[in-house]
Amino acid sequence: MSRVAVSRDELEELYAEYGDVIDGGTLERWPDLFVEPCRYRIVSKENYDRGLPLSLMLCESLGMLRDRALASRKLNVYAPRTWRHSITQIRGLVDGEGISAQANFAIFETLQDQPTQILCTGRYLDKLAWSPAGLRFREKTCVYDSTLIPGSIVFPL
Amino acid sequence: MTTDDRRLTWPAEGDSRAPYWIYTDEGLYRRELERIFEGPTWSYVALECEIPERGDYKRSAVGEKSVLLVRGEDGAVNGFLNRCAHRGAQLCLQDTGRATTLTCPYHQWTYDLQGKLLGLPFSRGVKGQGGMPPDFNLADHGLTPLRVNVRGGAIFATLDEATPPFETYLGPKILAFYDRVFGGRPLRLLGYSHQRLASNWKLMIENIRDTCHASLLHVFLVTFGLFRADQPSKVQMADDGLHAAVVSERGRQELTAETGQIQSFRPDLALEDPRLLDTVREFPGDATVVMHTIWPNLILQQQSNTLATRRIVPRGPSAFDLHWTFFGYADDDEEMTRRRLRQANLMGPGGLVSIDDGEIVNRVQAGVSTGVDGAGVVEMGGRDYADADHMVTDVALRAFYRGYRKVMGL
Numbered sequence: 221m222s223r224v225a226v227s228r229d230e231l232e233e234l235y236a237e238y239g240d241v242i243d244g245g246t247l248e249r250w251p252d253l254f255v256e257p258c259r260y261r262i263v264s265k266e267n268y269d270r271g272l273p274l275s276l277m278l279c280e281s282l283g284m285l286r287d288r289a290l291a292s293r294k295l296n297v298y299a300p301r302t303w304r305h306s307i308t309q310i311r312g313l314v315d316g317e318g319i320s321a322q323a324n325f326a327i328f329e330t331l332q333d334q335p336t337q338i339l340c341t342g343r344y345l346d347k348l349a350w351s352p353a354g355l356r357f358r359e360k361t362c363v364y365d366s367t368l369i370p371g372s373i374v375f376p377l
Numbered sequence: 378m379t380t381d382d383r384r385l386t387w388p389a390e391g392d393s394r395a396p397y398w399i400y401t402d403e404g405l406y407r408r409e410l411e412r413i414f415e416g417p418t419w420s421y422v423a424l425e426c427e428i429p430e431r432g433d434y435k436r437s438a439v440g441e442k443s444v445l446l447v448r449g450e451d452g453a454v455n456g457f458l459n460r461c462a463h464r465g466a467q468l469c470l471q472d473t474g475r476a477t478t479l480t481c482p483y484h485q486w487t488y489d490l491q492g493k494l495l496g497l498p499f500s501r502g503v504k505g506q507g508g509m510p511p512d513f514n515l516a517d518h519g520l521t522p523l524r525v526n527v528r529g530g531a532i533f534a535t536l537d538e539a540t541p542p543f544e545t546y547l548g549p550k551i552l553a554f555y556d557r558v559f560g561g562r563p564l565r566l567l568g569y570s571h572q573r574l575a576s577n578w579k580l581m582i583e584n585i586r587d588t589c590h591a592s593l594l595h596v597f598l599v600t601f602g603l604f605r606a607d608q609p610s611k612v613q614m615a616d617d618g619l620h621a622a623v624v625s626e627r628g629r630q631e632l633t634a635e636t637g638q639i640q641s642f643r644p645d646l647a648l649e650d651p652r653l654l655d656t657v658r659e660f661p662g663d664a665t666v667v668m669h670t671i672w673p674n675l676i677l678q679q680q681s682n683t684l685a686t687r688r689i690v691p692r693g694p695s696a697f698d699l700h701w702t703f704f705g706y707a708d709d710d711e712e713m714t715r716r717r718l719r720q721a722n723l724m725g726p727g728g729l730v731s732i733d734d735g736e737i738v739n740r741v742q743a744g745v746s747t748g749v750d751g752a753g754v755v756e757m758g759g760r761d762y763a764d765a766d767h768m769v770t771d772v773a774l775r776a777f778y779r780g781y782r783k784v785m786g787l
Contacts, residue, residue, distance in 0.1 A: 262727060266472070267568040273718055274568025274703045276727045280719070283649030288722075291729050295596040295646075298736040367472075368698060369572040372735040373727040 223350045226319050231312045234348070234355045235323055239305030242375055247293050250376060251285035255349050255356045260285060262362045262377050265342065276364075277376060288376065298374045302330040303339070312348075318358075319348040325362070327377060329370075340364040340377065387787050388752045392775040393760045395753035397745035400577035405785070406694040412784055413673045414440025414691065417540040419526060419533035421675035421688055422446055424702060426530060426564040428454065432475045432490060438690045439534055444523060445469055446532055447479075449490045456523035456534045457492045468520070479520075492520035529559025531686070547671070548615040554622040554667055557660055558679050563707035567717060570701040572726040574735055576742035578674075578689050578697040579781075584734050585668050585676050586773035588612060588623050589757050592639055594737060597729045599636075600643045601654055602628035603680060604666055607635035610768040617783070618762060618776030619672035625768065627656070627665040627681070653719055656681035672780075680730075682713070683720035695742055699735075701725050 234253070241249045254260065261275040279285045310323040322345055329339040342364035349358040362377040385405065388394040399405060414420060422437040423446050434447040436459060443459035445468065461468050461481035468481050468488075478495060480487040486497045494515045502508025523534040526543040533543060544552055574581070584590070591598050592606040599605050610625040632644040648654065658665065659682060669677035676687040688700040701724070705717045723730045745751070755778070758770025762779060765772050781787075 264568075264570065272566060272568035273714070274570070274721060275718065276570055276725055278718060278722055280652070281650045284653065286649050287653065288729075291597065296729065297594060297733045299740065367571055369570070369726045371574065371726075371739065372572065372732045374732050374736075 224314050224319060226312050226314060226321075226348065226355060228310075228312070230355050231310050231321055234357075235307045235310055235344075238357075239307050243303050243305055247289045247375065250289050251282050252353070253357055254282060254285060254360070255351045255358055256282045258282060258285070258357065259359045260357070260376070261360075262364065262373070264367075265363050265365050266367065268361075268363045276373060292375050296374060298372065299331055301374070303375060304328040304330075307344070317347075319350075319355075321346045321348055325377065337370055339371075339373070340366045340369060342366075342377070384749055385787065387782060390752075391760075392762070392779045392782070393754070393756045393771075395583075395755055395774070395778055396749075397751045397753070398749040399781075399787075400580065400742060400745045401694050401749065403694055406691070408785060410440045410691070412786075415442070415536045416784070417535070417537045418673050419535050419540060419543055419546055419671075420673065421531065421671060421686060422456065422534045423532045424530055424564055424566065424686065424704060425454065425527060425532060426566045426704065426707075427473065427702075430475065432477055433473070434469065434476060434479075435473050436469055436471065437534075437688070439523065439536055441691060442536070443467060444534060445479075445520075446525070446534070447476075447490050447492075454525050454527055454532055455491055456525040456532075457520035458523070460521065461486055462488075462494060462518045462520055463497070486518075488520055492522055494518045494520075529556060529561050530564040531559050547620060550613055551615050551620040551622060551669070551671070554613070554624075554669055555671070555677070557662075557667065558669075558677060558684065565705045565707045565709060565714075567703040567705055567714070567721070569703070570725040570727075571698065572701075572735065573692070573696060573698050574738055575696055576738035577694055578691040580738040580741055581687075581689055581697065581699065581734075582670050582676070583774055583777065584738055585670050586612075586621050586623065586777055588768035588770060588773060590737075592768070593641060594733050595730050596641045596643060596646075597723065599639055599641045600630055600646050601648075602630055603654075603723075603730075604768075605636070605642075606639065606767075606769050607633065608768075609663070610766070612765040612768065612770065612773050614762075614764055614773060614776050615672075618780035619784075621670050621773045621776070623666075623668045623768070623773065624664045625666050626663050653722060654681075655716060656720070657713075657716065659713075670777075678724060680723060681720055682716050683724055684717065685721075685724060695746060699726075 260279040262277040306326045312321045326341045327339045330336040345361040347359040420439045423435045428448045445459045449455045463486045487495045500509045526533045591604045608628040614621045636642045666680045674689040678685045685703045690698040755771040755774040762776040
């Protein structure tokens with residue numbers, strides 16, 4: 221029988237790893253934190269609250285995650301920047317549906333010649349699963365608060 | 378001639394130059410707000426499907442001015458400045474909602490859905506003291522109305538009595554493209570994205586009309602044949618040059634003499650999950666992409682099956698807000714809706730294609746902001762203004778600046 225229990229340390233570790241993979245410039249490892257079948261989306265609080273289906277990013281398979289990672293790393297053209305995730309208020313819940321988790325995020329963006337700005341804040345609403353490699357995301361929904369994004373979102377949140 | 382006049386003299390080369398001061402000058406920007414956004418133009422403000430029921434309202438903008446679109450008791454769309462007729466407070470802070478009346482919280486002036494002032498507290502005073510003068514007439518103090526035009530599910534508004542009828546304004550050529558997307562099929566709202574870019578608003582419109590850049594900047598468009606110089610394409614413009622449609626047919630990911638010249642073409646690149654580009658033809662004719670710029674504030678996007686309005690709100694000479702409204706048609710089946718939502722990955726503030734555009738307009742602004750001494754060169758394809766049957770041309774930029782100079786008296 222597959223494991224459903226999860227400890228606070230294991231949750232903390234997963235979210236720390238998630239932020240590090242993006243902030244550390246190793247986006248090629250980002251899809252490794254998901255299990256197939258998976259779903260990743262970034263959605264504004266506005267669309268989420270109103271039940272509007274549009275995502276700012278939508279990946280419906282590991283393949284789409286890898287396509288997005290490749291585009292972010294090599295294909296898109298954008299000014300150099302540093303991102304720093306701050307992920308707090310992590311809470312896990314295990315029930316008949318499996319493991320779910322929620323957390324707050326704030327992402328600080330630093331561009332050349334400009335003071336560091338808050339790119340966005342929001343909430344992760346996630347479903348997790350154990351894989352042979354460890355705790356992974358089955359579904360990750362990043363609901364961002366901003367009503368106006370400063371510039372563009374060039375990496376996954 | 379004052380120093381300022383000299384500074385704002387268009388280069389002798391004419392419309393094949395775009396002087397950098399048009400992106401930075403504060404006085405010119407004020408003049409743009411008056412002559413363009415608050416002048417005889419139709420600003421795109423909303424889709425009808427955003428306010429389907431009586432009392433539904435949406436906050437939008439004409440130029441920098443906040444406006445409200447309200448579905449009235451009679452089912453028609455009314456537009457007003459979002460400003461209480463009493464002391465000027467913004468009447469409505471929510472982007473959307475439903476109401477039976479509109480009340481300003483400051484002194485509770487209350488308006489009906491047609492913008493008529495219904496009443497206000499203490500108008501006859503309290504205990505015989507105070508109150509409005511006897512000749513105060515409610516009918517003189519309604520919300521400031523806008524003229525509103527609805528066609529094919531899209532709503533436009535103007536502050537100017539002199540704005541010509543919408544159909545005349547667009548002209549037959551651009552109207553035909555407009556009707557291709559907004560042909561009367563009821564629309565379905567899919568959702569919004571909003572971003573603020575650190576660039577002059579005109580650079581965003583230029584970006585769409587700059588047909589050349591797409592084959593150079595965007596690996597995604599180029600590699601997967603969504604918009605590329607070797608594909609059958611055309612540039613169509615209104616007589617005054619201010620509205621345009623850029624049209625193309627999807628090409629293949631195939632190494633040829635032409636694609637071989639394009640550095641951003643990547644014959645080896647394959648999507649691991651090709652569902653992103655599982656496009657279907659849904660409009661008559663051969664075009665698979667039509668990017669419209671409707672003067673002054675609308676970019677209407679039909680790229681494969683992703684449809685969106687991009688509404689520009691200028692915020693000073695070096696910033697603008699871009700409001701994306703993605704939509705489909707009410708009779709789309711589930712598969713089509715899924716397809717539109719998937720292809721929306723190409724566009725928006727995190728779009729595989731439009732990240733590049735948002736970044737590049739900021740980069741141009743950063744470059745031109747360093748001085749008023751330079752000018753952009755827009756000579757690709759010659760120096761004329763005629764519609765083109767290819768995309769290796771700056772003609773849509775020249776025509777834009779010819780029209781712009783006329784409106785602005787430059």
